[in-house]
Amino acid sequence: MNDKQILSHMNELIDQITHHNYNYYSLDTPTISDAEWDKLYDELMNLEKISGTVLSNSPTKRVGGDILTGFKKHTHKINLYSLNKCTNFKELEEWVNDIKEKVSDAKFSLEHKYDGLTISLTYKNGKLLTAATRGNGSIGENVTEQVKTIKTVPLKIDFEGELIVQGEGIMSLSNLKKYNKTATDPLKNARNAVAGAIRNLDPKVTATRNLDVIVYTISYIEGKNFVSQQEEYEFLKQNRFLVAKEFNLYSDFKSIKKQVELIGKNKGELDILTDGVVLKLNDIAERTDLGYTAKFPRWAIAYKFAAEELSTKLKDVVWQVGRTGKITPIAILEPVELAGATVRRATLNNYGDILRKQIKTHSYVFVRRSNEVIPEILGVARLTPQSTDIQKPIHCPSCGSILVEDGANLFCRNFYDCEEQIKDRITHFASRDAMNIEGLSGKTVEAMYEKLRVKSVSDLYQLTKEELLKLEGFKDKKATKIIKAIEISKTPEFNKFIYSLGISGIGTKASKDLAKKFKNLNNLMFATKEELLSLHDVGTIMADNIIEFFKNPVSDWLINDLKFSGIVIKEEEETGHSKALWGKKIVLTGTLENFGRKELTEMLEKMGANVTSTVSKNTDFIVAGENAGSKLTKAKELNVKVYTEKEFIEKLKELKSK
Ligand SMILES: [Zn+2]
Structure with missing residues (x-):
C-alpha cells in the first residue's frame, strides 16, 4: 500500500470502529464480537505505526496522551446558561401554567437531571475540535485530551x-x-469522581475512570434550524451522541407530575446519580419568543429532588460494642435533612474505614442516605483548622478491657462480662429470626439487665411475672404477654437455636445449612473443621468461630443452663416429615384454599422437595389452585403432571403414612 492507500484504509477502519463503539458503549447492543473488534483495532494501530500518523479522530487516542502542564482557558462561543430551579410541585405547576398561558398547545420535554460535570463539545468538519468545562458559563477550561478518552x-x-x-x-x-x-x-462519590477525572492533567487517569457524557442540548449549529427539542434529540442520536434513553412529550401538569414522581421513586435503582428532572418547552420558535432573564432561559426549569447526599460537619465519633465484641465507630453529625429524614448519626464501619477515608473530627464529610439504608459516610468534603485525627480507642467503651485488633476491626474480648455485649446478645437471642420472644425489645432488655439482674440469656427463663411488674411501664397485661412469649420460645427449631447463640459471622442462612447438615446440637458441638468446611457457604473464619465458640467452657455452661431452663431443641430429624419428596421439583400456582403459599413451600422443602417458580420439562409436578394461569397452561403443554389442591392433599396423606 502507498501512503494514500494507507490513509484511506485508516479512515475506513476509524469509521467501522466508531460505528461499533457507538453500538457497544452508547446503545449497549454490540454488533460484533470482542475478538472482531480487537482485530480492527489492532489493524488500525499497526497502520498508525507504519505510517507514523495518528489521525485526530482515531479511537486509539482514547487511552490518553501526554500529561499536560496546565489547563488552557476556553471561551465559550455561546454562553452556557444555568437553569431556573424549583423544589416543590406548587412552583412547578405555576411555571407550567405560566408558559401555557403564553404559548398555546405548549408541549414539554422531560429529562433526568444527571449529577456530574457539565461539558461543552465543539465539532467542525465532522471531528471533535474541543471539549471544555462550563466554568463560569462564559469561560471554562479546555479538557479536550481528557474528554477524548471517554468512549461515549x-x-x-x-x-x-x-x-x-x-x-x-x-x-x-x-x-x-x-x-x-x-x-x-x-x-468518595460519583459526582466528585467525574470532576476529578476530567479536571486531571493526566488524560490516562481520565481513561481509567470509564466516564460517559450524556448530551442533552445543542448550543449552536451552523446552517440548520430545528423546529423542536424532539428534532434536536433525533439529530443528536443520528450523530452517535449518547442521549437519554427515552424522549417523551407532555402537555398537562397532571401527567408531568405523575412522571416526575415516578422518576423520583425509581431514581435509587438507576445506575446514574440523578438529582432531579429538567422540563423544557419543546417548540424552539416559541422559546425564542420567551427569551431569557438575566440568569436563565424562561422556557426551561429544573425540578430538584430532596437530597440524598450532602456534606455536613462531623462533630465527634463514639464507639459502640456489639454482641460479638466488635467495636463500631459511630459519627455524630451536625443534623442534616437527607431524603426526607433528619440524619444525626452515621456509621463508619470500623477503624480501618476511618483511616482509609481519612476522616477527622471537626471536618465536613459527605453523608449518603437512600431509602431504608443506614446513613453512611463516604469521605471528607473539606477539613477545618480544628480538624483532628480520630484516636484509635485502647479500652472497651463499655467494660474498659484492652481492645484487640483483628484485621480492620477492634474487638473487646471480655465476651462474658462486658455489659453492652451481654445486652446486645440477649436482644439478639430474643429477636424474630432467633428465639422469637415477642415484645422483648432492646429497651426492655436494658431494664431487665439493670433492675432484674438478667445477665445471661438463660436468666430470661427464671423471670417471674412479679419481677416484671417492678419494671417501669409494665402492667399485668404486658408482663403476662412476655412471660408467655418466653414460655413459647422454649421449643426452638434447631436452625433458630444456632442463630440465637450469636456466633460471630453465623447468620440465618448459615444457621439453616448447619442445622440441615448436623441435625442436632451434639453433632454440631463436636464437628471437625473439615466437616464444617464441607458446607458450601462456610469458610475458614466461620468454621474457626464455631469451633472456638463450642471450645469455650462458658458456652458449655450456657447451653447446659438453657437445657436446665427447659429448652428443648426441635432437632432436624424430629420435624415429623419423611423425605418422601426428596429432590422433586415442584411448582405451586393459583390460589390455594387450605395452605398459605409460604407455609406449603416450607413444608414441602422439609420433605426434601425443591419448590421453584417456573415450569420446565424438569418439573416433576405442579399443584394448581383456583385461577391458575400461564403456569398451568405451560405444564399441560410440557406434559407435566398436574394435581388439584384436593388431589394433592390426598397424596400428602399417603406420603406421610409411609
Ligand atoms: Zn467490653
Missing part, C-alpha cells in the same frame, strides 16, 4: 458544519463501585 463521546460525526453541544459528564455507580474495588485511593 464521538470523535467523528456525520454532520460537517460547526456544532456545539452540551452534555453532562457522569460516572455510573456500577463503574464507581468497580473502580473502588481495586483502587488504593477510593473515590
Whole structure:
C-alpha cells in the first residue's frame, strides 16, 4: 500500500470502529464480537505505526496522551446558561401554567437531571475540535485530551458544519463501585469522581475512570434550524451522541407530575446519580419568543429532588460494642435533612474505614442516605483548622478491657462480662429470626439487665411475672404477654437455636445449612473443621468461630443452663416429615384454599422437595389452585403432571403414612 492507500484504509477502519463503539458503549447492543473488534483495532494501530500518523479522530487516542502542564482557558462561543430551579410541585405547576398561558398547545420535554460535570463539545468538519468545562458559563477550561478518552463521546460525526453541544459528564455507580474495588485511593462519590477525572492533567487517569457524557442540548449549529427539542434529540442520536434513553412529550401538569414522581421513586435503582428532572418547552420558535432573564432561559426549569447526599460537619465519633465484641465507630453529625429524614448519626464501619477515608473530627464529610439504608459516610468534603485525627480507642467503651485488633476491626474480648455485649446478645437471642420472644425489645432488655439482674440469656427463663411488674411501664397485661412469649420460645427449631447463640459471622442462612447438615446440637458441638468446611457457604473464619465458640467452657455452661431452663431443641430429624419428596421439583400456582403459599413451600422443602417458580420439562409436578394461569397452561403443554389442591392433599396423606 502507498501512503494514500494507507490513509484511506485508516479512515475506513476509524469509521467501522466508531460505528461499533457507538453500538457497544452508547446503545449497549454490540454488533460484533470482542475478538472482531480487537482485530480492527489492532489493524488500525499497526497502520498508525507504519505510517507514523495518528489521525485526530482515531479511537486509539482514547487511552490518553501526554500529561499536560496546565489547563488552557476556553471561551465559550455561546454562553452556557444555568437553569431556573424549583423544589416543590406548587412552583412547578405555576411555571407550567405560566408558559401555557403564553404559548398555546405548549408541549414539554422531560429529562433526568444527571449529577456530574457539565461539558461543552465543539465539532467542525465532522471531528471533535474541543471539549471544555462550563466554568463560569462564559469561560471554562479546555479538557479536550481528557474528554477524548471517554468512549461515549464521538470523535467523528456525520454532520460537517460547526456544532456545539452540551452534555453532562457522569460516572455510573456500577463503574464507581468497580473502580473502588481495586483502587488504593477510593473515590468518595460519583459526582466528585467525574470532576476529578476530567479536571486531571493526566488524560490516562481520565481513561481509567470509564466516564460517559450524556448530551442533552445543542448550543449552536451552523446552517440548520430545528423546529423542536424532539428534532434536536433525533439529530443528536443520528450523530452517535449518547442521549437519554427515552424522549417523551407532555402537555398537562397532571401527567408531568405523575412522571416526575415516578422518576423520583425509581431514581435509587438507576445506575446514574440523578438529582432531579429538567422540563423544557419543546417548540424552539416559541422559546425564542420567551427569551431569557438575566440568569436563565424562561422556557426551561429544573425540578430538584430532596437530597440524598450532602456534606455536613462531623462533630465527634463514639464507639459502640456489639454482641460479638466488635467495636463500631459511630459519627455524630451536625443534623442534616437527607431524603426526607433528619440524619444525626452515621456509621463508619470500623477503624480501618476511618483511616482509609481519612476522616477527622471537626471536618465536613459527605453523608449518603437512600431509602431504608443506614446513613453512611463516604469521605471528607473539606477539613477545618480544628480538624483532628480520630484516636484509635485502647479500652472497651463499655467494660474498659484492652481492645484487640483483628484485621480492620477492634474487638473487646471480655465476651462474658462486658455489659453492652451481654445486652446486645440477649436482644439478639430474643429477636424474630432467633428465639422469637415477642415484645422483648432492646429497651426492655436494658431494664431487665439493670433492675432484674438478667445477665445471661438463660436468666430470661427464671423471670417471674412479679419481677416484671417492678419494671417501669409494665402492667399485668404486658408482663403476662412476655412471660408467655418466653414460655413459647422454649421449643426452638434447631436452625433458630444456632442463630440465637450469636456466633460471630453465623447468620440465618448459615444457621439453616448447619442445622440441615448436623441435625442436632451434639453433632454440631463436636464437628471437625473439615466437616464444617464441607458446607458450601462456610469458610475458614466461620468454621474457626464455631469451633472456638463450642471450645469455650462458658458456652458449655450456657447451653447446659438453657437445657436446665427447659429448652428443648426441635432437632432436624424430629420435624415429623419423611423425605418422601426428596429432590422433586415442584411448582405451586393459583390460589390455594387450605395452605398459605409460604407455609406449603416450607413444608414441602422439609420433605426434601425443591419448590421453584417456573415450569420446565424438569418439573416433576405442579399443584394448581383456583385461577391458575400461564403456569398451568405451560405444564399441560410440557406434559407435566398436574394435581388439584384436593388431589394433592390426598397424596400428602399417603406420603406421610409411609
Ligand atoms: Zn467490653
